[in-house]
Amino acid sequence: MWERSQAIRIPGTIFLSAFLLFQVQPMMGRYVLPWFGGGPAVWTNCLLFFQALLLGGYAYAHWLGARPSLRIQASVHIALLAASLLFLPILPRADVWKPASSTDPSGHILLLLTATVGAPYLLLSSTGPLLQRWFALSEPRKSPWRLYALSNFGSFLALFSYPFVLEPYLRLHTQAWIWSALYAAFAALCGWTAWSLRNTTLAAPAPAPDSEPEPRPTLWIVLFWLGLAMCGSTLLLATTNQISQEIAVVPFLWVAPLSIYLLTFILAFEHPRWYRRALFAVAAGVFGPAACAVQVAAVGLNARVQLGIYLLALFIVCMVCHGELARSRPSPRYLTAFYLAIATGGALGGVFVALIAPNVFTEFNEYPIGLAAACLLGFVGWLRTGALKQWTSHNFAVRVPLMALLIGGLTSVVAMVTNNAADIASSRNFYGILRVRETIDSNGALRQLTHGTIRHGFQYLRGEKTAWPTTYYGPHSGAGIVLSALEKPGRRVAVIGLGTGTMAAWGRPGDTFRFYEINPAVEGIANTWFTFLKNSKARTEVVLGDARVQMERELAAGQSHDFDVIAVDAFSSDAIPLHLLTAECGDIYRERLVPGGLLLLHISNRLLNLEPVGRGLARHLGWKAVTFESGDEIDTGESAATWVLVTNNSEFLLQPGMAQEVSWTGKNRAPITWTDDFASLWHVLKF
Numbered sequence: 001m002w003e004r005s006q007a008i009r010i011p012g013t014i015f016l017s018a019f020l021l022f023q024v025q026p027m028m029g030r031y032v033l034p035w036f037g038g039g040p041a042v043w044t045n046c047l048l049f050f051q052a053l054l055l056g057g058y059a060y061a062h063w064l065g066a067r068p069s070l071r072i073q074a075s076v077h078i079a080l081l082a083a084s085l086l087f088l089p090i091l092p093r094a095d096v097w098k099p100a101s102s103t104d105p106s107g108h109i110l111l112l113l114t115a116t117v118g119a120p121y122l123l124l125s126s127t128g129p130l131l132q133r134w135f136a137l138s139e140p141r142k143s144p145w146r147l148y149a150l151s152n153f154g155s156f157l158a159l160f161s162y163p164f165v166l167e168p169y170l171r172l173h174t175q176a177w178i179w180s181a182l183y184a185a186f187a188a189l190c191g192w193t194a195w196s197l198r199n200t201t202l203a204a205p206a207p208a209p210d211s212e213p214e215p216r217p218t219l220w221i222v223l224f225w226l227g228l229a230m231c232g233s234t235l236l237l238a239t240t241n242q243i244s245q246e247i248a249v250v251p252f253l254w255v256a257p258l259s260i261y262l263l264t265f266i267l268a269f270e271h272p273r274w275y276r277r278a279l280f281a282v283a284a285g286v287f288g289p290a291a292c293a294v295q296v297a298a299v300g301l302n303a304r305v306q307l308g309i310y311l312l313a314l315f316i317v318c319m320v321c322h323g324e325l326a327r328s329r330p331s332p333r334y335l336t337a338f339y340l341a342i343a344t345g346g347a348l349g350g351v352f353v354a355l356i357a358p359n360v361f362t363e364f365n366e367y368p369i370g371l372a373a374a375c376l377l378g379f380v381g382w383l384r385t386g387a388l389k390q391w392t393s394h395n396f397a398v399r400v401p402l403m404a405l406l407i408g409g410l411t412s413v414v415a416m417v418t419n420n421a422a423d424i425a426s427s428r429n430f431y432g433i434l435r436v437r438e439t440i441d442s443n444g445a446l447r448q449l450t451h452g453t454i455r456h457g458f459q460y461l462r463g464e465k466t467a468w469p470t471t472y473y474g475p476h477s478g479a480g481i482v483l484s485a486l487e488k489p490g491r492r493v494a495v496i497g498l499g500t501g502t503m504a505a506w507g508r509p510g511d512t513f514r515f516y517e518i519n520p521a522v523e524g525i526a527n528t529w530f531t532f533l534k535n536s537k538a539r540t541e542v543v544l545g546d547a548r549v550q551m552e553r554e555l556a557a558g559q560s561h562d563f564d565v566i567a568v569d570a571f572s573s574d575a576i577p578l579h580l581l582t583a584e585c586g587d588i589y590r591e592r593l594v595p596g597g598l599l600l601l602h603i604s605n606r607l608l609n610l611e612p613v614g615r616g617l618a619r620h621l622g623w624k625a626v627t628f629e630s631g632d633e634i635d636t637g638e639s640a641a642t643w644v645l646v647t648n649n650s651e652f653l654l655q656p657g658m659a660q661e662v663s664w665t666g667k668n669r670a671p672i673t674w675t676d677d678f679a680s681l682w683h684v685l686k687f
Contacts, residue, residue, distance in 0.1 A: 023179060123187075238366045494516065
């Protein structure tokens with residue numbers, strides 16, 4: 001009976017720990033996103049933290065597993081489990097952790113997560129390797145490796161359930177309380193398991209019959225493990241960056257690459273049949289270069305095509321990395337050292353993508369570097385098993401996969417070297433990559449700014465056309481129509497999102513246009529490469545920092561009801577900062593607008609229908625909402641745009657000319673009110 005109970009408790013504890021381990025990741029990411037600008041790098045830094053704590057947990061498991069008896073190990077672990085309960089519930093406080101400046105917040109994010117969820121996460125991450133070691137030592141005739149697959153399955157289930165089961169239906173505060181209660185249950189179950197094992201006599205893993213004991217892994221094999229794990233982690237984070245910047249930085253999109261990453265671990269370690277070496281080698285040689293080509297040509301590709309190729313490439317190349325890891329795993333006696341090497345490689349990949357790459361590269365070079373390194377390490381894995389002799393003996397079953405891996409690695413390097421050579425200026429920091437290019441259209445030469453694959457404004461370079469408000473802000477756009485119709489002298493206009501500063505072209509003498517911009521590099525580009533700000537007839541101001549945070553501070557300092565118009569035009573590539581569209585943020589807008597003021601929301605998006613969110617915000621404020629749809633206007637340099645105007649100024653909406661331009665909303669989906677505690681993209685996807 002005891003053995004049967006133990007056979008249930010150990011897998012059950014491992015499964016629950018893995019489930020909680022990966023359920024808390026998107027949850028904490030959702031908490032901190034609004035406080036740090038909502039960009040893709042916020043989630044990348046969160047992943048770095050979780051990988052670093054995973055390494056810490058594996059190191060702790062390795063250290064604890066080396067103690068001389070299970071009684072000592074169990075006592076230490078039970079004590080730490082009890083201490084970790086002091087961190088519950090995991091509810092970070094905005095008044096304590098919101099940043100005070102627009103500088104790189106990476107360190108601030110890591111400190112916040114450490115103080116909030118550090119101890120529980122460390123112990124959760126140590127559970128898998130520690131209990132597998134206890135299982136291997138107490139049951140030396142049974143293999144512990146399938147427990148690793150079970151652990152990854154629990155993680156996979158947690159990630160898959162979050163955006164479909166928890167996020168769309170439960171408020172963030174409720175999610176945190178449920179997770180905290182489940183963690184308390186885990187601590188009790190894990191403590192019970194440790195207590196029941198404390199008197200177990202440890203037996204050394206039995207060697208296979210008629211075989212020599214397996215030697216300790218060499219330095220080269222440990223470096224091989226580190227390299228493979230680092231490549232997989234690098235590709236996970238780099239792929240997440242690529243897809244997040246094009247849509248939105250939310251759990252719904254984080255889950256896809258992270259789930260694929262875990263799925264490859266499950267398949268590789270569940271059974272050797274899943275990793276068909278030759279098949280995945282050839283596929284890596286094809287899809288690695290294809291993914292690099294998509295990265296370079298993304299502006300001209302459908303977002304769904306990009307997403308499909310990125311995710312397929314991630315699956316294939318991670319299968320190569322994790323399949324080679326599974327093939328090179330050591331004897332169970334070195335189990336915790338093996339897991340420690342994997343965790344170290346994962347953390348190194350996180351450091352490379354989150355901290356090193358943004359400060360070293362001006363492009364997303366970490367992505368092709370990860371692809372190239374994975375293909376070349378896959379090539380090394382073949383060579384370790386004597387493939388070179390088979391290659392030289394004209395064995396095409398070996399030669400073709402090896403050549404595919406070499407081609408995949410080399411073409412990825414070439415893609416990195418040749419990427420975006422047409423830029424006349426570029427800048428990369430925590431908030432992403434900005435590029436300035438010059439081109440020509442039917443109206444003449446122009447200079448444009450892009451963030452990711454989205455154009456964030458352009459300016460003609462000759463004559464009076466330099467003063468034209470172009471792209472999404474032209475005379476046919478919602479922004480142009482509203483600003484043209486607002487005849488009030490000395491208008492005060494707040495614009496959230498600077499871009500090239502095109503909105504300043506609508507300025508009149510006596511006006512004040514205040515731009516809120518979170519990315520300090522944008523201000524430098526707008527003033528250096530474009531002249532909208534300096535040539536505006538209005539007085540222009542730029543306030544650096546997250547617009548919501550800055551507006552709150554100004555409100556606390558007594559600046560209220562001081563804007564006639566607030567235009568929300570903040571995008572990270574095509575990703576939307578959700579915290580600027582919530583009811584709580586709407587309350588801030590209302591306090592900053594004069595009576596009868598106008599709130600403009602730019603909701604153009606390729607994959608999301610944000611019009612119901614605009615109406616939901618209007619419903620929360622008790623105001624009316626109207627939409628402006630404008631198409632491409634080649635003669636005036638305008639791009640198709642959708643704006644929502646939210647106001648309680650009925651007279652303004654009934655002005656002659658305005659009535660012909662607006663269409664009353666409410667015909668399609670029901671209004672959706674987002675809050676800081678509840679916001680889901682599932683309900684606004686364009687199917």
